[in-house]
Amino acid sequence: MLTFMASDSEEEVCDERTSLMSAESPPPRCCQEARQGLEDGENAAQWRSQDSEEDLDDADRYVCSGVPGQPLGLEEELTLKYGAKHVIMLFVPVTLCMIVVVATIKSVRFYTEKNGQLIYTPFTEDTPSVGQRLLNSVLNTLIMISVIVAMTIFLVVLYKYRCYKFIHGWLIMSSLMLLFLFTYIYLGEVLKTYNVAMDYPTLFLTVWNFGAVGMVCIHWKGPLVLQQAYLIMISALMALVFIKYLPEWSAWVILGAISVYDLVAVLCPKGPLRMLVETAQERNEPIFPALIYSSAMVWTVGMAKLDPSSQGALQLPYDPEMEEDSYDSFGEPSYPEVFEPPLPGSPEGELEEEEERGVKLGLGDFIFYSVLVGKAAATGSGDWNTTLACFVAILIGLCLTLLLLAVFKKALPALPISITFGLIFYFSTDNLVRPFMDTLASHQLYI
């Protein structure tokens, strides 16, 4: 799921929307909510991470711009530039995650060997007939999706009844497992592949340091770049686990089903994620940052209070203790915005309080994008052509989703468009384009 991190200057938001649709003034309802939503200044969005163990949901806050009738020229430019910058801010981590996964798949043989299946996919695909195999993969998918739905509903219930300690403990347990156990396995396999000897004390030291710093960065405070890097790494590790343990056809059917579920859960009024988001919105709380990738960098600054250029890469400290009174969630512009009136948007005013708005993307989206590309790399017989086609497809989908986010200004599922494109590109490239390109290449023909 995709989220905008709010900027406080709502007229930019207005122009972003109007510049993409038409120059209409926003409905008055938006203005009301904008005043309410000023405390966190976050542009609403939900995002969701799809972990196999847990589902996270994000607070949904609706921010609309308040002031219509701005000179459209300069602000359109700025918002387009900001919008484009958001897209790039997400291209880079998604690309990095996919590169890590594909590089590992291509070099470390462990992740392409079949060594059993998860308990979530109990039906085997080693069946004599195609129909049986298809049936088994569909059943696997149903079980997996029901597990995910059950976890999501459980999480929603926990959140509704304010069992924050439990949720927090759950998140810590799962990041512990990712950061220590999966890293240990990954490191072991990489060392085996390259035939590098490492003694146990060194290994222990390395894994311990990596994991401990990761826990601190993700759940407490740390430099933004380091936190982003850790989130990318754990997404890649999780994707590798999925690629290894999901059988062939089940993986593709699961990808398709997850996109449909994402669409339903985020957009339907009674969807669990939407309910979670609305609950968080009522309580004005941010949601669990441990499983969200956030690209925001600096605070929003008040009007002429602070020099934006001096902010540099200040990191907003994240307070993990979910006290109900003081929230200072990670990466979100915080209190200085509360006292900021909606600006009448002179261009100098805008630039002065030019903050780095960011976008948030759930880690589950990272994971499933990487699963798709990794599976293409692992099984697509067209080698790199198929992988590259899927990679481009996912980026196109992400770009379109971000465009829609700019248009609709609410939480959007990030999976459906990208995964649909990815699946279409995978199957068409593998079956139509690859034989063609292979024949061309073998005869050195260029078209």
Added chain:
Amino acid sequence: MTAAVFFGCAFIAFGPALALYIFTIATEPLRVIFLIIGKASEGLKSINPDETAPSMRLLAYVSGLGFGIMSGVFAFVNTLSDSLGPGTVGIHGDSPQFFLNSGAYPLIEKTRLNKTFMTLVIILLHVFWGIIFFDGCEKKKWSALLVVLLTHLLVSALTFISPHYGINLVSTYIIMVLMGIWAFFVAGGSCRSLKFCLLCQDKDFLLFNQRSR
């Protein structure tokens, strides 16, 4: 075969494209989006109503580069990855020495070199074709469109004369130079501006100083 071969071929084939990307596109996020979306950027044009000619040229350049990179990558990347592979071409466990002596090795090398340079010239050609084509569409110069199409077909047809790599490459490069000159003049350059650029006298003509959107 070796890392040297891999990097050498990779940089020959993709070096100019990468340089073009780094110096002209990577700094501007909007251009990156145009690169990825390519033809779909027609829709994005509608959100940029103030821009007229400069952004069309930019769009043409970026689209051409995008198409060129994609076609180059698709054509060449499997060869690249093979060159990183085990290097034993004899799949039945023949020693490389045997293979070297059998006389097939030079052909593989020639093939790979031909592919490398063809990829390079194809990428550049796509960039120039993009610029000329977009300009032709905009100014309704159908002759330009026709010439672009015909030269595209000509270059492809030239690759059919497969083992004669020399003629193939040289003629394709000549076509590329001609297209490049044409695209330069289409994009608004002139002999004077070229002189200024080469003598670094006029900063406005340096591409990365252009603040066109």
